[in-house]
Amino acid sequence: MEESIAQLGYRPHAGARALASRHTNVLALVAPLRRDVNVPVIMKFVTSVVTAARSYDHDVLLLTKDEGAAGLDRVAGSAMVDALIVMDVEAGDVRVPVLRGLRQPAVLIGLPDRPAGISCVDLDFAATGYTGVQHLAEHGHRSVALVGPPPAVYQRGTSYAARFLAGFNDAAAHFRLASVAHACEPTFEGAAACLPDIRAELPGVTGLVAHNEAALAPLDIPAQDLGALAVEMVMHLLEGRHGAQTRLLAPTLTERDSCAAPR
Amino acid sequence: MEESIAQLGYRPHAGARALASRHTNVLALVAPLRRDVNVPVIMKFVTSVVTAARSYDHDVLLLTKDEGAAGLDRVAGSAMVDALIVMDVEAGDVRVPVLRGLRQPAVLIGLPDRPAGISCVDLDFAATGYTGVQHLAEHGHRSVALVGPPPAVYQRGTSYAARFLAGFNDAAAHFRLASVAHACEPTFEGAAACLPDIRAELPGVTGLVAHNEAALAPLDIPAQDLGALAVEMVMHLLEGRHGAQTRLLAPTLTERDSCAAPR
DNA sequence: CTGAAAGCGCTTACAG
DNA sequence: CTGAAAGCGCTTACAG
Numbered sequence: 001m002e003e004s005i006a007q008l009g010y011r012p013h014a015g016a017r018a019l020a021s022r023h024t025n026v027l028a029l030v031a032p033l034r035r036d037v038n039v040p041v042i043m044k045f046v047t048s049v050v051t052a053a054r055s056y057d058h059d060v061l062l063l064t065k066d067e068g069a070a071g072l073d074r075v076a077g078s079a080m081v082d083a084l085i086v087m088d089v090e091a092g093d094v095r096v097p098v099l100r101g102l103r104q105p106a107v108l109i110g111l112p113d114r115p116a117g118i119s120c121v122d123l124d125f126a127a128t129g130y131t132g133v134q135h136l137a138e139h140g141h142r143s144v145a146l147v148g149p150p151p152a153v154y155q156r157g158t159s160y161a162a163r164f165l166a167g168f169n170d171a172a173a174h175f176r177l178a179s180v181a182h183a184c185e186p187t188f189e190g191a192a193a194c195l196p197d198i199r200a201e202l203p204g205v206t207g208l209v210a211h212n213e214a215a216l217a218p219l220d221i222p223a224q225d226l227g228a229l230a231v232e233m234v235m236h237l238l239e240g241r242h243g244a245q246t247r248l249l250a251p252t253l254t255e256r257d258s259c260a261a262p263r
Numbered sequence: 264m265e266e267s268i269a270q271l272g273y274r275p276h277a278g279a280r281a282l283a284s285r286h287t288n289v290l291a292l293v294a295p296l297r298r299d300v301n302v303p304v305i306m307k308f309v310t311s312v313v314t315a316a317r318s319y320d321h322d323v324l325l326l327t328k329d330e331g332a333a334g335l336d337r338v339a340g341s342a343m344v345d346a347l348i349v350m351d352v353e354a355g356d357v358r359v360p361v362l363r364g365l366r367q368p369a370v371l372i373g374l375p376d377r378p379a380g381i382s383c384v385d386l387d388f389a390a391t392g393y394t395g396v397q398h399l400a401e402h403g404h405r406s407v408a409l410v411g412p413p414p415a416v417y418q419r420g421t422s423y424a425a426r427f428l429a430g431f432n433d434a435a436a437h438f439r440l441a442s443v444a445h446a447c448e449p450t451f452e453g454a455a456a457c458l459p460d461i462r463a464e465l466p467g468v469t470g471l472v473a474h475n476e477a478a479l480a481p482l483d484i485p486a487q488d489l490g491a492l493a494v495e496m497v498m499h500l501l502e503g504r505h506g507a508q509t510r511l512l513a514p515t516l517t518e519r520d521s522c523a524a525p526r
Numbered sequence: 527c528t529g530a531a532a533g534c535g536c537t538t539a540c541a542g
Numbered sequence: 543c544t545g546a547a548a549g550c551g552c553t554t555a556c557a558g
């Protein structure tokens with residue numbers, strides 16, 4: 001029987017199935033498609049979410065961030081999707097309260113100020129900032145600077161920048177280092193142009209922590225892991241296994257040759 | 264009435280609507296998500312397709328190319344989508360006959376060998392290759408070389424490479440230029456490494472046509488226009504306005520400062 | 527033009 | 543356990 005069904009190429013009608021079963025096996029993924037984002041990182045997220053979703057027999061409906069809260073409401077309200085994954089979430093993101101009001105569960109990639117009731121996954125940027133400083137402290141540095149992301153990133157309320165800075169400051173305080181943080185443009189030239197300012201503010205500076213996409217080989221965001229984790233959390237929510245939760249991935253420190261004792 | 268409906272936040276159930284009306288207002292978009300593609304160009308296509316689809320009140324279901332023909336069959340067979348847009352189509356792409364057998368119309372971004380019955384949009388790469396040579400001929404060059412994409416691109420059967428080469432050769436013959444074509448690795452170093460070989464084969468070479476992503480600022484593929492055009496063609500097919508057709512966008516030549524008369 | 531009814535193709539709860 | 547029936551929430555063709 002199963003076999004003849006396959007032979008005949010029978011495939012259930014998705015709409016009828018959704019109507020009767022009350023689920024669609026489709027996830028919404030909201031991606032920022034403006035030009036100023038880090039395109040390869042976004043692409044990694046999208047790829048990993050689609051691939052992970054397929055491994056759970058789900059498909060992905062792709063929405064752009066510029067549809068805003070109305071877009072979320074639209075696809076959720078018309079029961080096109082069973083759950084939503086939202087990227088590029090800002091600190092005071094207006095979409096968060098909207099998501100809270102939907103019948104479908106949501107997982108944010110990013111960490112808003114008040115995520116109560118909504119699941120979040122993100123890199124632990126506070127720990128990342130902390131770890132960078134700690135590493136320099138262990139190399140004997142006593143005076144460190146943060147080459148941060150550009151002012152626009154802080155202004156947009158992108159919470160990861162603030163969290164990284166908080167971790168940086170915490171560690172500087174804890175290890176009793178002199179420190180200064182500086183917002184820099186996301187180009188090699190912009191980052192380089194920051195250095196004189198940093199030296200002026202903190203003449204004895206010997207160590208730099210860079211949280212700036214262009215100052216380095218792109219900061220290695222574990223986009224693949226985060227995307228897969230977001231899908232896994234969605235699936236657990238759909239199974240009713242647990243309620244909303246926040247999961248922050250611990251950073252891994254990669255020793256390269258940029259670190260040494262101060263001269 | 265309309266107003267109270269909006270007030271109450273009524274949104275028709277997408278599954279029920281699809282079942283009764285026999286269409287979903289969803290398009291499938293198949294994107295190549297392997298690492299060796301030009302990520303920003305893919306992203307441009309995806310963005311423009313999603314944005315254009317929304318302007319026609321349609322959503323986009325994102326599939327990865329590695330689901331292959333089975334993925335197309337799956338979403339079409341279960342009536343999840345009304346039509347399909349397929350990127351990264353190769354010359355002898357096995358997905359083309361599968362698409363031909365589906366109930367839903369499809370538009371390819373790219374041009375396979377035998378597109379009979381399926382709509383295609385692409386840049387006119389033959390005209391692009393031709394135009395490059397013509398431009399050099401008009402500047403007085405008599406001996407030109409093609410810095411082509413790497414051998415892997417030709418081997419994969421990516422039809423645009425062959426079409427560009429054909430246009431290059433046609434123009435060289437027509438303008439009676441000496442010419443040579445060379446496959447080069449898609450890095451600045453790779454392209455540079457080709458030059459001695461080219462000079463060895465054609466000592467008097469004075470003009471270069473580059474069809475190699477890394478040799479130049481990325482060749483300016485009009486991804487935005489192509490994506491929007493693909494959606495427009497899909498909509499016309501869905502309205503039954505016409506049958507399958509191929510549309511090749513004419514290249515636009517941008518005069519920069521890389522061209523001069525031969526010394 | 528208006529409105530009640532049939533039917534789209536499934537799933538699921540229920541009778542046997 | 544099996545199978546017929548009801549029902550999911552819409553659209554559309556049809557009767558009035």
